[in-house]
Amino acid sequence: MKKKLLTLHTARLNNNCPTCFGTDGLEFTFVQEKTETLFFKKPAKQIDKKLYCHTCKNIIYPVNWTEDIERVYAYNKKIAETNKHYLKVKPLFYILIITALIVVAAIAYILISNL
Numbered sequence: 001m002k003k004k005l006l007t008l009h010t011a012r013l014n015n016n017c018p019t020c021f022g023t024d025g026l027e028f029t030f031v032q033e034k035t036e037t038l039f040f041k042k043p044a045k046q047i048d049k050k051l052y053c054h055t056c057k058n059i060i061y062p063v064n065w066t067e068d069i070e071r072v073y074a075y076n077k078k079i080a081e082t083n084k085h086y087l088k089v090k091p092l093f094y095i096l097i098i099t100a101l102i103v104v105a106a107i108a109y110i111l112i113s114n115l
């Protein structure tokens with residue numbers, strides 16, 4: 001089982017950084033964790049967000065967000081939601097089901113023809 005982070009959306013903000021007060025350093029990143037098995041690609045339901053300031057090199061945690069940042073966050077979260085990944089079944093899964101059906105059919109055929 002492999003785990004991978006998918007970046008759904010990133011956005012630069014021109015809001016003031018709560019830490020260094022710079023106006024051109026903040027960036028939102030929205031990610032979704034994905035688990036990959038032989039049969040499925042299964043993304044997590046939850047979207048994780050991170051607010052990073054490139055000016056002071058800090059992660060800005062939600063407790064320090066201003067109302068303006070909250071507003072920009074709500075807007076960008078909607079964009080991230082539209083890029084969200086959903087469960088995907090890999091071809092191997094279908095191959096396995098078809099193989100199983102053929103085996104069942106073959107067994108049934110042998111049983112019937114031996115009656």
Ligand SMILES: [Zn+2]
Nearest residue numbers: 017020053056
């Ligand atoms: Zn900063």
